[in-house]
Amino acid sequence: MSLSEHEKNRTAWNEMTDVHFNHPNYKVKEFLEGNNTLKSIELEEVGDVKGKHLLHLQCQFGLDTFSWARMGAVVTGVDISDRSIERANSLKEESGLPATFVRSDVLDLAGKIDRKFDIIFQSYGTHCWISDLGKWAKIVSDHLKPGGFFYIVDFHPIATVFEEENFSYFNKGPYRYRDEPDYCDKDYMIQNEMVEWQHTLADIINPLIAVGLQIEFVHEFNECAYPKTKDWYKKDGWYYPPGGPPNYPQMFSLKARRPE
Numbered sequence: 001m002s003l004s005e006h007e008k009n010r011t012a013w014n015e016m017t018d019v020h021f022n023h024p025n026y027k028v029k030e031f032l033e034g035n036n037t038l039k040s041i042e043l044e045e046v047g048d049v050k051g052k053h054l055l056h057l058q059c060q061f062g063l064d065t066f067s068w069a070r071m072g073a074v075v076t077g078v079d080i081s082d083r084s085i086e087r088a089n090s091l092k093e094e095s096g097l098p099a100t101f102v103r104s105d106v107l108d109l110a111g112k113i114d115r116k117f118d119i120i121f122q123s124y125g126t127h128c129w130i131s132d133l134g135k136w137a138k139i140v141s142d143h144l145k146p147g148g149f150f151y152i153v154d155f156h157p158i159a160t161v162f163e164e165e166n167f168s169y170f171n172k173g174p175y176r177y178r179d180e181p182d183y184c185d186k187d188y189m190i191q192n193e194m195v196e197w198q199h200t201l202a203d204i205i206n207p208l209i210a211v212g213l214q215i216e217f218v219h220e221f222n223e224c225a226y227p228k229t230k231d232w233y234k235k236d237g238w239y240y241p242p243g244g245p246p247n248y249p250q251m252f253s254l255k256a257r258r259p260e
């Protein structure tokens with residue numbers, strides 16, 4: 001069941017890649033001029049990546065992957081979308097930055113990458129696309145070196161409870177939709193069906209503990225990486241609803257280490 005749902009998302013993300021690539025919010029032009037696309041939260045919390053082997057899960061067309069490379073990491077990016085990986089490889093040629101890209105479902109990564117990493121990273125809009133977080137945690141653990149760490153910064157699953165009527169924190173979905181505005185280009189209606197899952201914070205943390213990773217921190221933030229609706233405002237690089245910073249978390253981050 002779930003892999004075919006992921007394959008539907010592969011088609012939808014093939015559709016969405018160029019919408020995002022051509023949208024000013026993704027800042028492809030600025031990236032090619034030398035800008036780093038990473039945000040202050042992950043820059044601070046991941047820390048020094050120089051000389052580290054870094055695996056970026058769900059990298060889309062790789063702007064953040066390349067940004068880690070610019071900071072000295074040896075990077076590999078993975079994404080389910082064929083078009084995203086094509087775009088990432090074109091950017092690799094255009095920018096001259098070293099990176100390896102693998103087109104794969106995260107849950108199907110076993111055997112496709114035969115090395116282990118110091119750091120596994122994923123950010124902003126990732127866990128909601130993964131149907132089985134038990135399998136995901138095993139993939140993460142299997143690709144970490146002993147002593148290496150996993151880091152995620154993503155949208156907090158509780159936020160939707162405050163923003164949509166009758167939304168249950170505990171209803172895992174899957175949520176299927178099409179003909180809805182894209183999160184980035186709000187004038188673009190997504191044509192292919194997308195399938196998302198609602199994972200609670202516990203659903204995300206417990207599988208990592210179950211595969212033996214040691215949680216070093218979980219942080220919560222009321223700033224948001226993108227505007228949920230057109231009336232949100234931007235301050236210091238983060239987005240907020242019209243009333244100001246909300247009294248519930250918009251995002252969380254987590255760091256978990258594989259023991260030596």
Ligand SMILES: C[S@@+](CC[C@H](N)C(=O)[O-])C[C@H]1O[C@@H](n2cnc3c(N)ncnc32)[C@H](O)[C@@H]1O
Nearest residue numbers: 013058060079080081104105106123124125129
């Ligand atoms: C919202 S983007 C997040 C990436 C990054 N924050 C960005 O904005 O470029 C979600 C990415 O997850 C990828 N994705 C969705 N399901 C996936 C899966 N099962 N395995 C690997 N990648 C997947 C999509 O193709 C897309 O590039």
